[in-house]
Amino acid sequence: MGVNLSSLTEPKTVELSELEGKTVAIDAYNTIYQFLSIIRQPDGQPLCDRTGRVTSHLSGLLYRTANLITSGIEPCFVFDGKPHPLKMAILAERKERREKAADEWEEAIEEGDIKKAFSKAQQTSKMTPEIRESSRELISYLGLPMVDAPSDGEGQAAYMCSKGDVWAAASQDFDSLLFGAPTLVRNMTITGRRKVPGKDQYKDVRTEVIDSKEFLESLEITKEQLVDICILMGTDFNPGIPGIGPKKGLKLIKDHGDLEHVISSKSYDIPLYQDVRDIFLKSKYTDDYSTTSSEIQRDKIIGMLEGYDFSKERIEGTLDRIDVARKNNRSKKSQRSLDAWF
């Protein structure tokens, strides 16, 4: 599920309101997957309509997006395109993991172990074509821009950020940094508390901003070296060396300079490492996109979500909040451009 570099970062935490007026490229797959994983009943059952269609992602998208708009943030959803051939191995691995977890979920229910059931159920989360299409339908009715990446969505988001078309790439993964995004936002949520997996503990979850330049300077490495560290750790495109995480990877690359020297010094076998480097450093992207939002289609949203058994009262309340926020945002935006003019 992407590289995890959290142990190497000292993230700057911000309030959502501090991101007012900023356009953010959201990793759609990452966000939807998170909703599918977390929005569940205590026994692990996802939210569903009366016909059994999963609705967890629609609930998450509606309420989270409403909050982002309320904070004056302009979301732009970036969807993954065709996966790189080197990603097939991890996709197959994930499929196997999902199938195993489905069996273990059932077992846990039989044993009456609710905690275990929830955790196993989370691991069964799968992005189906129905979930992808219903997400796109809702996002389009919300009037929010969508971008179709030629390949990896994080690569596309990074490109858009480099160009300055968006202020940051938003994802829980750090991959957009490897793809060259100047700014990454994590935990772009309203909730301040999240359960620690497997434990009865909670920790504060704050929105984090990671500036790529500052991050690399603090570690005293280049972007190319960061990619090499992650190849040692393992990415979605290669398995990595067992036992090497961020700390050891950083030390090895700093001691030897680059992956070639680490490989020859330690006799590691990392086939196709140059291809993995190219995925991140020469990623595919498209210029065929827009980041501007259009009018919200209120009736379409109500019609759609009522069909998924959402309460009309709740939908309307949320849409009212969005309307108020959109009006405020527009007047503030025109005020900002007026100020800039004079």
Place this chain on the structure above:
DNA sequence: CTTTTTTA
């Protein structure tokens, strides 16, 4: 996850 309801 986010909202709503219940509890202290």
Place this chain on the structure above:
DNA sequence: TAAAAAAGG
């Protein structure tokens, strides 16, 4: 009034 618990679909 705020924190905890439950519900949402």
